Amino acid sequence: MSGPVMDPRIAPPFPQAALPILQNTQLRKNVAHATDVIQAKRNRLVAEKQDWQELRTSAAATRAHVLANLATYLEQFEKNCTAAGGVVHWARDAAEARQIILDILLEEKAGEVIKIKTMTSAEIQLNPALEAAGIAAIETDLAELILQLGNDEPSHIVVPALHVNRQQVREIFARRMGLPELPDDPQALTAAARTYLRKKFLSVPTAISGANFLIAEDGSVVIVESEGNGRMCLTLPRTLITLAGIEKVLPRFSDLEVLLQVLARSATGERLNPYNSLWSGVTPGDGPQKFHIVLLDNGRSEILGRKVERQTLQCIRCAACLNTCPVYRQTGGHAYGSPYAGPIGAILTPQLEHMRHAQSLPYASSLCAACYEVCPVKINIPEVLIDLRAQVVDQERNEGTRWTDPMYLGMKAANFAFGSAARFRMAQWFGRLGLKFFTDRDGWIRKLPNLGSRWTLSRDLPGLPDQTFRQWWSEREPVRGKESK
């Protein structure tokens, strides 16, 4: 079996990619279990927080404020990070970011590099580039390690291996770590990973990380994690390279009082994550003595300029929208063909691809808005989805052939009919007449001819009632007139 394709430029459209997954009952069971557990924890901790909505409001406003003043805060961050001993690099796109990182690693003569889980590194497809340059990238997050050793791909932003169960992890570790006797209880599996990685932490002198937040006020970087692999990578190596999207800035250190609270509760259902690390530049005697940070644009400045879409960049990658999404919960992450899965992936991925790829993703949603309700920074994902759908429709519109396009003709006809009350009544009358032939005795329509059959293939349609609302309204007793006397 070939692995999932996570490059949006070559991934199959969502419905096609989702099909085999929907038949994989084991994977669906794993995804359902994991998302249920996280959601239950998240809901319990959100319920106990009396000021949850106020925190959300403040978090959303903080992120929106940053985006509206992004250039100022980026320059401030650069100045303060540089003053603290960091080296700031700027990358317009994925290729430039990869090149900057490769150049640093080359200068360091690095043969191996330890990595903290970073979505941004997957976005720029860093690992294949490192491999091609002969540099072994070692993922140190337990989930990422499972995926790396199993030649698998992440399917969730926070718990990337949630689609793999303990027997599968055991099999991967036993095979790749040479431990045939390894039992399949999570405790033993975790211990095996600890031993396996400890040697790497102590010996590999170069690390790559992402960033949860950049603080403009003092040029510091914040990483939120649970396992301690982050702390290892931030503390033990000689050289640290951090890759961060330009949207990750916060104005002040104290803004963390809001963002850390909403992030931990939304992401893992904890009051705070077990470990949060903050550092500015280089500290003599403590931690890496060389620190590089790569600020990545890769389409973000374009998103920033769009009125409806800008809010996409408010995201703090908590993945609460994935856990609650009725579509993600059925398909898992691989169907999205991008490191960013779920509702946020459905709006972020096509935009990062300049709407040239992944155009099926804005349709991978029922627009139920559960994602909007849980989002800690109040991104109105359905609003963005609809706007992106409109862009896709505009893209696909072909002026030359549109008079033979049934969708276009149908919409034109509807536009005409809805344009006046008389035409609307007429259309209703015709519709009633036409649909009568297809309505079963119990009032349901199960089979329509021609193009209509594409609708009834997987759905039943309630037949039209005997009376329209307008008819009922005109025939009813005028109650209000009596009352007002």
Next chain:
Amino acid sequence: MTANSRQFILDRVRAATTADANRYQDIPRDYIGAGNLDPQGRLHLMSERLQEYGAEVVESSPADLPQIISHQLQLSGKHHFVVPQGLPAGWLGSGVTWSIDGNLSHEEIEQCGGVLTAASAGVADSGTIVLHHGPMEGRRIISLLPDFHLCILRASQIVETLPEYFALFPMPPRLATYISGPSATADIEMTRIKGVHGPRFLSVIIVRDDG
């Protein structure tokens, strides 16, 4: 090349945001700032939240502290401890081996079974131990490699809410680690497992204030 990219990105960002006047002071802050517990209540909540995470918590008077430290170290079953340079000599009792960090190598620290440090603050609401890595908390590495961490927190350092902590430290620290329970993962079937890479055992002594 990089210099050009910098200008290119900043120009694009500016062009995308020119029309947006938006002031930092206008960000609404109607969330809970300070809590309403008294010092005793804060101490209890801190202790409760730490224990929820599986950390061990004992209380001590200032006078009993050296004795309680010795006792907790003994209970840990470890014999060799690393400590930062700035701890009071009275905390380092006899009966165990001490390595005082200055510039110890990774390997030397890895040899130690445990670490003893002070803390910069405690946040009761989330059971968080804050380290700013000053002389009494030490370099980041010493509270990371050993398997057992004994942390001394004064009751007067405990605040109730996270915003109270930020109010206490308006100047951002150069380094900070917030520890809210021992190293953990839920990556395999969402089963919470303690101790992936950081210390597996966290023990906290809360020192009551004098008087």
